[in-house]
Amino acid sequence: MTNYVYIATSLDGFIATSDGGLDWLEEIPNPEQSDYGYAKFMKSIDAIVMGRKTFDKVLTFGQWVYPKPVFVLSNSLTKLPEKVFGKAEILRGDIKKIINHLNQKGYTNLYIDGGRVIQSFLQEDLVDEMIITRVPILLGKGV
Template identity: 75%
Template sequence: MANYVYIATSLDGFIATSDGGLDWLYELPNPEQSDYGYAEFMSCIDAIVMGRNTFEKVLTFDEWPYDKPVFILSNSLAKLPEHILDKAEIVSGDIKRLINQLNQRGYKNLYVDGGGVIQSFLQEDLIDEIIITLIPILLGNGFSLFGKLDRQLKFRHKKTEIYNKTLVKNYYTRDR
C-alpha cells in the first residue's frame, strides 16, 4: 500500500506556467518516442487521485488518457461529463479518511496528481514515493510543486535515470 507522486518539473520547480500551461513539457525532442517509464509506473498503480484543476486540464486532451479509475478530489465540482462517468468519480473530505475508503475498495497503490493535491498529501505526510523528472527549462514563475509544510519530511534517494541526455528522473522514498 503506497501513495506515489509521478511528475515533471522545470529546473526551478514549477509544474505548470502561471496560466496552467504545459506546452513546455512537449517541446523537447523525443526521437525514440519514449514514454520515459510512464507505462511501467502505471502498471503498478491501482487508481489515480487528482485535483479539480488537473482534472479540468486533462479534459482538454484529445482523449481520456487513463485506463485506471480516477478520483477527483474537489469540494466544488458537482458533476462529471457524460463521456467519463464510468471512468472517474468525484470525492471530497478528509484525505486520510478518503485513502482508507479507497484502500477498503481495493485501491492500494495510488498515483497522486496535481499540485494542490500533492501539497495536501505532503502536509498530511501521506506520500511514500516521489518520482520527479526534471525538464531542462527555467520557467521563472508558475505553479510550484511544493508548498509550505508544518514540518520537515525526509526522503531517501532511490535511483536516477537519464533520458535522451536531457531529462533527469529522480526516485525518492519516504524515510520513516
C-alpha cells in the same frame, strides 16, 4: 498501501507554465521517444487521485488519457461530464478517510496528482514515494 507522486519539472523547477499549461512537456526534443518511465509507472498503480484543477486540465486534452480509475477530490464539483462516466468519480471529505475508503475497495497503489492535492497529502504525511523527472527545458516562470 503506497501513495505515489509522479511529476515532471523543468530545469528551473516549474511543473506548469504561469497559466497552468503543460504543452512544454510535448515540445521538448526527445530523440529516443522516452516517456521518462511514465508507462511503467502507470502499470504499477491501481488508481489516480487528483484535484479539481488537474481534472479540468485533463478534460482539455481531447481524449481521456487514463487507463485506470480516477478519483477527483473536489468540494465544489457536483457532476462529471458524460464522457468520463465510469472512468472518474468525485470524492470529498477528509483525505485519510478517502484513502482508507479507496484501500478497502482494493486500490492500494495510488497516483496522487495535482499541486494542491499533493501539498495536502504531504501535510498529512500521506506520500510514500515521490518520483520527480527533470525535463531538459527552462521555462523561466510558471507554477
